[in-house]
Amino acid sequence: MPHASLKDVDLHYALAGDQSAPVLVLSNSLGTTMDMWQPQLAELSSHFQVLRYDTRGHGQSSVPQGPYSVAQLGEDVIGLLDHLNLDRVHFCGLSMGGITGMWLALNHADRIHKLVLSNTAAYIGPPENWTNRAATVQKDGMASIADSVVARWLTPDYAQAHAEQVEVLKAMLASTPADGYAANCIAVRDNDLRQEVGGIRAPTLVISGTGDMPTPPSDGKFLHSQIQGSEYLELDAAHLSNQEQVSSYTNALIKFLSVTPA
Numbered sequence: 001m002p003h004a005s006l007k008d009v010d011l012h013y014a015l016a017g018d019q020s021a022p023v024l025v026l027s028n029s030l031g032t033t034m035d036m037w038q039p040q041l042a043e044l045s046s047h048f049q050v051l052r053y054d055t056r057g058h059g060q061s062s063v064p065q066g067p068y069s070v071a072q073l074g075e076d077v078i079g080l081l082d083h084l085n086l087d088r089v090h091f092c093g094l095s096m097g098g099i100t101g102m103w104l105a106l107n108h109a110d111r112i113h114k115l116v117l118s119n120t121a122a123y124i125g126p127p128e129n130w131t132n133r134a135a136t137v138q139k140d141g142m143a144s145i146a147d148s149v150v151a152r153w154l155t156p157d158y159a160q161a162h163a164e165q166v167e168v169l170k171a172m173l174a175s176t177p178a179d180g181y182a183a184n185c186i187a188v189r190d191n192d193l194r195q196e197v198g199g200i201r202a203p204t205l206v207i208s209g210t211g212d213m214p215t216p217p218s219d220g221k222f223l224h225s226q227i228q229g230s231e232y233l234e235l236d237a238a239h240l241s242n243q244e245q246v247s248s249y250t251n252a253l254i255k256f257l258s259v260t261p262a
């Protein structure tokens, strides 16, 4: 799959779907790759030109020297859009991907048409958790956190019934470069958009998971309360709600992104 050589990073990306359809960018969460969107890919590609990419430090993208900032993650998206001559796009990000989306909608409002903020928060504390997690993976490797982190991505009942999917997610996390993961932990740690998200003007859908512990519904409701005219959807899921509630998640995206605002 192609790479875009940007200022200080090579971004691995994939573009699928009808070239005349609106572009929808999908942005992955911390410790996953663009493959996290596999459950949505076929259906979304029949409505949109779907652009997925591996956030810097993840998957097959390069791992520039860290720590990173959310501004860097956002500028990577702008670099990728420029590289592909894409002017204005829909953007859906989950967790860290959602933070990137908030930053883009605030700092490059002219490039973002509609925004989906999924299982995310304007601020994910406490900071010491991120500092400790970054230090742990650099000392003990990614495998050392795989069980505890993935346990929070899916509800216990769902995980028990989908053991194979759990293993795929653990392998995805474990194969993330430790330096890249740690550098992104610091980007999440240092991000606080609570005072700014009220400035988002893009039509926005906020998606939460009832059983999401890292970014609980209270975080999604905060975003909904701050972003004028936003819509709110809560799914019966944990953090990776797109994996656990595949059809509800995909249908919600298609419905929201396809409606023309009055």
Ligand SMILES: O=C(O)CC1=CCC(=O)O1
Pocket: 028, 029, 030, 031, 094, 095, 096, 097, 124, 149, 152, 188, 214, 239
């Ligand atoms: O993996 C986690 O711990 C939850 C999470 C926070 C930011 C993100 O992208 O995932």
